[in-house]
Amino acid sequence: MKTYLFHFHEMESANSNILSIQTEKLTKRFGDFTAVNAITLDVKKGEIFGFLGANGAGKTTAMRMLCGLSTPTAGKAVIAGYDVYKGTEQIKKRIGYMSQKFSLYEDLTILENVSFFGGIYGMSSAQLKSKSEALITQLGLENETKKLVGSLPLGWKQKLAFSVAVLHQPEIVFLDEPTGGVDPVTRRQFWDLIYDASDAGITVFVTTHYLDEAEYCNRISIMVDGSIAALDTPSNLKKKFSTESMDDVFYELARGAKRSGD
């Protein structure tokens, strides 16, 4: 059964009455170290949510809890309608995930990777066939399907990894620094894919160190030392900090951080 923590009455668009992610004072401690300290946030269906913070702020730990990979120490969270304590398996089926580090199997071809990941997510072979054809066409990879993924430029790999992560039409896709090191043109094409996914109703939860990309998000949060120090639309945050640039907002909040490193 789907459960919801809160009731929301504000509706800005057709999708905004449904929440994909709700957390309340979500906390993770390792011994006496509080990696994630009582974070509360909610993300609407189809929203592009930027999850920012310095290295070591607790982003990865928070994301692991939201994906059902790490059990919280305290607090509540409902992801895609399922409780993070009891519904981890259901959560995993309803989300997609990609990171800069692990994306796809380099020794498999493009098509083999698509079939493999589609299969893991339980797609039927008929579904897989039509979906993978659409994916290949969207990325313009018709002539490359038999190429090993390892031979592709990083930008293509990342676009492909994203498309594979949303192949099973998850409710939410989690992206952990998806565009690090990618060239400027491909980085923008990547964001076109994100917009398309969002238009199709997929919620996008993304971390990035490129602050221009923070501007492409509907709302962003900035984590400092395990807590959420700010959460709003990019333009409201800039107003709040009386600045024109997102760099200033980030610098203002994060430079007081006591923790560093990953």
Added chain:
Amino acid sequence: MGTSFSIPNSQFSIQANSLTKWYGKEKAVAVNEVSFKVENGEIFGLIGPDGAGKTSIFRMLTTLLLPDGGSASVSGFDVVKDYKQIRNTVGYMPGKFSLYPDLSVEENLHFFATVFNTTIETNYHLIKDIYVQIEPFKTRRAGKLSGGMKQKLALCCALIHKPTVLFLDEPTTGVDPVSRKEFWEMLKRLKKEGITILVATPYMDEANLCDRIALLQSGKVLTINSPATISASFPHPILKVKANKMSTVIKSLASLQGVISCHGFGEYAHVVVEKENDKIIDSIKEHLVAQKLQGIEVQKSEPTIEDVFISFSRNGISQ
């Protein structure tokens, strides 16, 4: 080998002359006749995405890889003939963490000082600002450090013998904006000590922090100059445009008459136009109104290094 590097040149710390490297049976070209010169005491940036050839250039200049064509010198020493002298005088921080994970912070630093016949005390002034930040963890094994601390230790180890030239291969990749800013402030202090710095980065905004840069893509140099000169050389006017739905702005303006290209740049889209005049501004506004967009803003804007890079990519030099 074309130019002779047998006489050390006092003005340039690094000279690369048609440097070329290929890999594998198919001889895939990673570095394609790359030439540039770095003056003594300069911060010179190799700016380009993954696959541009930055790491191969670094490895050839630090004598870890033999060139397949061209020549290069560092501090007047030839990278092939005089590799021993080069290894004694340069500091190198590879993109991949390469210290001993089983040695402690302190032991790694001591090891590198000893290898170069010096002591931590002799050049402590060079690393002090950085080392104090990791000193609380000096007994921790390097393999157990966080990413940010590993990076700081690697820089200390690359500096401990007071190199004349410092090679930094993507020191800030995956590093958050605040730590990146601090890192660049550190580089400016090293420059004051007279150390020449060659630094690679995929972040276009860091280009402006270098004295001069080479833009690289797919193994080729696109252009070399000061960042300001490169930005100013952009051949077309740029307008920055904003409205309530940016994805629509970017998609719909790209095909408008008089518009060369349109790309997202944070809050605004940069619209490259053939001519900047009231006619094109009105035409953009009308077009966006017709798309039922609101909050429309159109202003003149200055080109950035990223605009220049995108324009090179669009003109077919890209992969």
